[in-house]
Amino acid sequence: MAASAIRKFSLTLFTSKVPFSSKVIASFQCQKRAFSFSKCLADRLYTDKHEWIVIVNGKGTVGISNYAQEQLGEIVYVETPALGTTLNPQDVSGCLESVKAASEVYSPVGGTVTEVNSKLASEPALVNSSPLLEGWLYKLDVAPGTNTKELMNEEAYKAFLETIVH
């Protein structure tokens, strides 16, 4: 699916009326971006509480979905878990605060917190502007034997959102 998306992208570029040199550059950049983007999409798993996790080699990165940040509104304060905290799946692992409300974050999987996004202390709104990348919340060593079957992939999460958004 990712490969065909890239192909489609490049095809459009090469048939458009742009000077040759910029065509090449544009197509290269687009391919690069499209590739890393679709890689993220492929790896990201979601909870029904709208957190996401990307697990690479037993290391997990956790954040909230774009839908969640839209619902929460402008985040003004982010509480992240303390380093070394051992979390069970669905433990409260942090809190996001807007002017209007405080919303707890639940850990998608169990594990030990190894890093928190220190940028969020001074720029909490990164969670709004870049929920899937720069606005990540914390990283953890995923507990051995973790089962991610309960989590949704991008496609399943999209379908799930359809059921709750009318």
Place this chain on the structure above:
Amino acid sequence: MMVGIIGKYRPFCFHHLYKTIKSNRFSSKAGELKRTCLYDFHVAEGAKIVPFAGWEMPVQYKSGIIKEHLHVRKEVGIFDVSHMLQTRVDGKDRKKFMESLVVLDVEDLKPNQGSLTVFTNEKGGIIDDLIVSNTSEGYLYVVSNAGCADKDMAHMKAKEAEFQKNGLDVKLTTIETALLAVQGPSMKKVLQPGLDFDLNSLPFMTTISAKVFGAEGCRVTRCGYTGEDGVEISIPSNCAVDVLSSLMSSPKAPVQLIGLGARDSLRLEAGLCLYGNDIDETTTPVEANLTWLVSKGRRAKADFPGAEIILQQIKSKPTKRRVGFTSTGIPVRGHAKIYSQDGKELIGEVTSGCPSPSLNINVSMGYVKTAYAKNGTKVKIEVRQKMIDADVTKLPFVPSNYFIPS
């Protein structure tokens, strides 16, 4: 079904008001949420709609709560507050009638003068807060909270029946018009061109019957819930969209629609109470730091509901008092427990709080034991098992900007 991030998302302070109220104001079937006559306008403007006090109301528009909030402080914002209960009190015994329910010296109001007041119960508790204006057209114009509309109406109706039974002349009518709050320092610039009178002749807490952008039968009252200079305009429903459109397209200043979210943070910065959070039937005006509402004449007569308890508290200080708090770090919100500085003594509870968009610190208010109510007192507030340092701080947090000619 939905829990976690989204399930938790709800305007905390408003939650208790979500119950549907029974009323036939505007169009709605029994049990359904009601819509104001400006509902479609809000949706077209990108409003996020939430249930509030039995109504479907905009909580914010596209720009979001912080931008809306700051826009009201800097320029001018318009709030649809048509969900509030507007009541007209006619009859020659109307002032006596209103005085039997509130702590205000209604007889003492000059023509077209209004005041904030409270309905009190026999224990001195607050049934609702409201604004009573003594119109020069010979009736009282009363505006009270949407969330209390049912009980306010029942309360007033019961007293009306009692008065009428005793041969007194009083008649209540619900006013079914739209109500727009136009708030902010640029209010005068955008509203004056549409008026048939000079806004300089309308000081804070006065009212006038007027034509507004061509709409006859409007009432303009210089009041609001933001701490800024502003008015509330009662407009016949069929003219509301036109008047709102005229204001929105003003060339004099940028006008934005403002939702309930910013309405809450603005009133908090202004130190104003939200009924159901900061005041209710278990708090008296004295405890709520609203002793100034109890008119001198009424104190002398001691003839309002709950007078005995309220007057006793004025004389010998209440056991608890509403105060403001400022803090940094984790935002403090309603229901947080307040402790003495050493963390040993539980001294009270926060009733509402939020990060302040104007001040970039956290502001909150709540009740503490009177010994801790002095400004500058250091306290601890517990949020998610953490003890936050907070200072008792003078209200309002942001200086008010009312139009009070000297």
